[in-house]
Amino acid sequence: MNGEGGPLDERLGRLRAAVDAAASIGLEAEGARTRTVARRVARRAGFGGAVYVMALAGGTGVGKSSVLNALAGEEVSPAKSVRPTTDAPVAWVPADKRDELDALLDWLKVGSIVTHEGRELDDVAILDLPDIDSVRVEHRATVDALLPRIDAVTWVVDPEKYDDHREHAYWRSLVPHADRLRFVLNKADRLTDADVKVVADDLRARLIASGIPRPEVHVVSAVRGTGIDGLREALADAGHAKVIIATKLETDRAAAAERLGRSVGLDADEGYRPLLAPEDRERRTREAIDGALELVDLDGLARQVRGAVMHRARIGGGSFLGRLIALGSSFTGRRGRRADPAAYLRAWRSRGAMGRVLNPLRAAMVEAAGGLPASSRGRVLTALGALSAEADVARVIDRAVAGAGELEIPRSPLWPVIGALQVVVGAVLLFAVAWMVVLFVAGGGVPVATVSAPLLGPIPMPLALLTASVLISALLGWILGLHAGWIGRRLAAGVGARVEEAIREGVVRDAFGGLDRVEEARRVIAAAADLG
Ligand SMILES: Nc1nc2c(ncn2[C@@H]2O[C@H](COP(=O)(O)OP(=O)(O)OP(=O)(O)O)[C@@H](O)[C@H]2O)c(=O)[nH]1
Numbered sequence: 117m118n119g120e121g122g123p124l125d126e127r128l129g130r131l132r133a134a135v136d137a138a139a140s141i142g143l144e145a146e147g148a149r150t151r152t153v154a155r156r157v158a159r160r161a162g163f164g165g166a167v168y169v170m171a172l173a174g175g176t177g178v179g180k181s182s183v184l185n186a187l188a189g190e191e192v193s194p195a196k197s198v199r200p201t202t203d204a205p206v207a208w209v210p211a212d213k214r215d216e217l218d219a220l221l222d223w224l225k226v227g228s229i230v231t232h233e234g235r236e237l238d239d240v241a242i243l244d245l246p247d248i249d250s251v252r253v254e255h256r257a258t259v260d261a262l263l264p265r266i267d268a269v270t271w272v273v274d275p276e277k278y279d280d281h282r283e284h285a286y287w288r289s290l291v292p293h294a295d296r297l298r299f300v301l302n303k304a305d306r307l308t309d310a311d312v313k314v315v316a317d318d319l320r321a322r323l324i325a326s327g328i329p330r331p332e333v334h335v336v337s338a339v340r341g342t343g344i345d346g347l348r349e350a351l352a353d354a355g356h357a358k359v360i361i362a363t364k365l366e367t368d369r370a371a372a373a374e375r376l377g378r379s380v381g382l383d384a385d386e387g388y389r390p391l392l393a394p395e396d397r398e399r400r401t402r403e404a405i406d407g408a409l410e411l412v413d414l415d416g417l418a419r420q421v422r423g424a425v426m427h428r429a430r431i432g433g434g435s436f437l438g439r440l441i442a443l444g445s446s447f448t449g450r451r452g453r454r455a456d457p458a459a460y461l462r463a464w465r466s467r468g469a470m471g472r473v474l475n476p477l478r479a480a481m482v483e484a485a486g487g488l489p490a491s492s493r494g495r496v497l498t499a500l501g502a503l504s505a506e507a508d509v510a511r512v513i514d515r516a517v518a519g520a521g522e523l524e525i526p527r528s529p530l531w532p533v534i535g536a537l538q539v540v541v542g543a544v545l546l547f548a549v550a551w552m553v554v555l556f557v558a559g560g561g562v563p564v565a566t567v568s569a570p571l572l573g574p575i576p577m578p579l580a581l582l583t584a585s586v587l588i589s590a591l592l593g594w595i596l597g598l599h600a601g602w603i604g605r606r607l608a609a610g611v612g613a614r615v616e617e618a619i620r621e622g623v624v625r626d627a628f629g630g631l632d633r634v635e636e637a638r639r640v641i642a643a644a645a646d647l648g
């Protein structure tokens with residue numbers, strides 16, 4: 117049983133994978149229905165293909181049993197005028213295939229088996245079924261359970277009974293199997309030749325209206341035997357049993373795959389198409405990432421990092437006053453606001469509404485779900501993550517910022533050197549101040565050395581020292597600031613890039629991950645439905 121999509125086993129394997137894929141995105145019921153078909157097809161294929169099963173089906177009293185008896189030339193299944201007559205399926209099978217048919221007939225729950233020696237119909241097991249329309253509703257249940265397992269159907273009608281809404285419903289359900297479906301208009305003996313033509317044409321028209329494009333109609337009379345030879349020949353010439361079975365099973369498999377495909381918005385005519393066009397997906401992702409980055413505020417983060425580095429530099433290498441201010445800021449909490457990257461990142465929620473991330477994400481989900489049938493939309497939306505979107509986004513951002521702000525603020529060996537110089541300069545400054553105080557107290561009685569500065573002339577030594585130490589301290593502070601600023605910027609750039617990358621990755625992988633999972637499931641289903 118090879119077909120376009122490889123051996124049946126392989127095609128069924130893809131169908132089973134599609135069932136799992138459907139279940140993984142919340143479409144368990146659709147998957148279960150498909151699995152039932154896959155099992156049935158595999159089971160039937162397992163019984164082998166030497167003999168195909170053809171069932172005579174139709175309303176009560178149309179002459180199903182009579183047609184079988186006429187084909188057999190003996191009474192296989194009692195035909196009576198009381199209705200309904202046949203309560204359980206009866207099989208008429210070639211005697212030499214009887215044994216190998218045992219398991220198959222058992223699966224079909226056919227207990228009543230009559231064998232024949234005829235050569236003509238040696239690759240078909242003909243089943244006479246109970247009716248589909250009598251007061252015995254269990255008859256109909258029997259037929260409904262059996263029909264999907266049958267390889268070919270011959271639908272029997274009589275001149276009185278061929279326009280029943282129940283029959284039409286059956287015909288429509290058999291449309292995919294039209295190639296293995298034929299019709300018998302029985303009791304032709306009750307009509308004039310002219311009426312036979314009228315009724316047969318009318319029946320054909322109704323069948324075409326039911327979706328069967330070229331119905332094969334046999335006009336017979338079971339009691340008179342007219343048309344029976346033609347029907348027997350047609351059945352004998354129906355083709356190889358193997359082919360009939362294979363095409364039946366393939367039809368079932370393909371229909372099940374296509375139906376599953378429709379539940380995830382796949383159209384057999386269009387082929388595979390993602391729910392969300394890649395460019396829309398990209399745009400929504402970009403919007404969500406931008407929104408998340410706004411909340412995280414990379415510029416603010418950079419300021420915090422630079423502030424933290426500056427703080428550390430001041431403590432290590434600041435002037436006396438600078439260190440005092442830095443230490444003071446640690447205690448007053450000012451540093452927490454201006455130089456604590458970790459706390460700043462953790463507080464991302466305070467910087468705006470999550471809608472900036474959620475809205476594009478939700479829009480993407482709604483756009484994607486727009487391509488789904490209403491019956492599965494809700495469940496697939498859940499699989500897309502619609503219900504957990506807010507929590508997912510919060511988790512993505514929390515995870516992206518977690519730890520990123522716990523920085524090891526680098527210490528430069530330059531800072532303690534500057535710090536030591538600041539101590540020396542500070543000491544000189546103190547010395548100069550003290551000297552000036554002494555001079556002041558002495559009231560001019562003490563001679564004082566001077567240094568001569570260009571343009572300014574002689575300057576008292578303490579004043580010169582004071583000025584120089586203030587200038588040098590400022591210069592050292594400036595160098596410290598420059599250096600710390602440089603380190604801070606580098607550090608901030610690194611942290612910013614890491615956080616940005618983590619946000620990007622988190623949004624793409626986690627927030628939009630539902631779309632990936634649903635799309636992956638759809639691809640598996642598309643492969644099963646040969647939509648590659
Ligand atoms: N006139 C005429 N009567 C027929 C013909 N075929 C069957 N009958 C009669 O129709 C009645 C019902 O025939 P069955 O063969 O039992 O019909 P059935 O479709 O098997 O009916 P159920 O088993 O109840 O579903 C019997 O009385 C038959 O004799 C026919 O070609 N011409």
Ligand SMILES: [Mg+2]
Nearest residue numbers: 180181201202
């Ligand atoms: Mg019958």
